[in-house]
Amino acid sequence: MEIEIREYREEDEQEWMRVHAIILSISHAWNYSIQERPNYEGYESTRLVAIAEGRIVGLTDTQYENEPGELCFLNDSRGGYVLEFGRLPEFAGHNIGRLLIDATVEDAKRKGFHRLEFWTQDRAAQRYYARLGMREIGRHYRFRMKATEAIDCALEKGRIGIEYLYCVCLPEEWPRIKQQYEIITRHPLEPHLCIGYEIRF
């Protein structure tokens, strides 16, 4: 099957949104579904789509930092943060992910950047990045918990309702935190281990 990687065009918007929604439904990588196509105003970006059989079957967006550390975890130089990445499930087995990453690297180089970060809460994507040989740069748990009495009181208890708190902690703290607080475990609000990877070029 022939796969073409090309730049995203404005006229792709509706199709991009539909393909994005399908990819989002098969991965734990995203916290929210989106109703507007991100445009990364004020930032340089690489926005690519994979085309097969005349339609969009994969996509990736990278936003580049204006200042080191603004978006990425590592801050030794300005990096690119890969925010959107995936392909339709029925197009598995064609290495579309690799083609999208390679094309992003080429564009990043042209723009004068030398590193990309990939962060994901999706276990399959974590295995995939590790398998590609990307270097792990960090991990943390992301979880939602009920507000404690002290937080409720600090925030006008009774006037401001706190549905839940969205929190982050290091893996070594997680066993204790899990015991100590009321963690929300039901899907789609369950906790996830988020792992960051980078590639340099």
Ligand SMILES: CC(C)(COP(=O)(O)OP(=O)(O)OC[C@H]1O[C@@H](n2cnc3c(N)ncnc32)[C@H](O)[C@@H]1OP(=O)(O)O)[C@@H](O)C(=O)NCCC(=O)NCCS
């Ligand atoms: C990540 C993703 C883009 C990779 O898709 P792909 O490039 O089509 O991958 P392929 O099916 O062609 O597989 C390519 C290779 O990677 C391997 N691979 C694919 N998924 C893997 C996984 N979850 N774990 C380990 N290896 C994996 C395949 O075995 C294959 O290896 P081979 O070349 O030795 O045969 C795809 O799984 C995806 O779209 N996932 C959902 C969206 C997502 O979670 N994105 C990450 C957002 S952070």
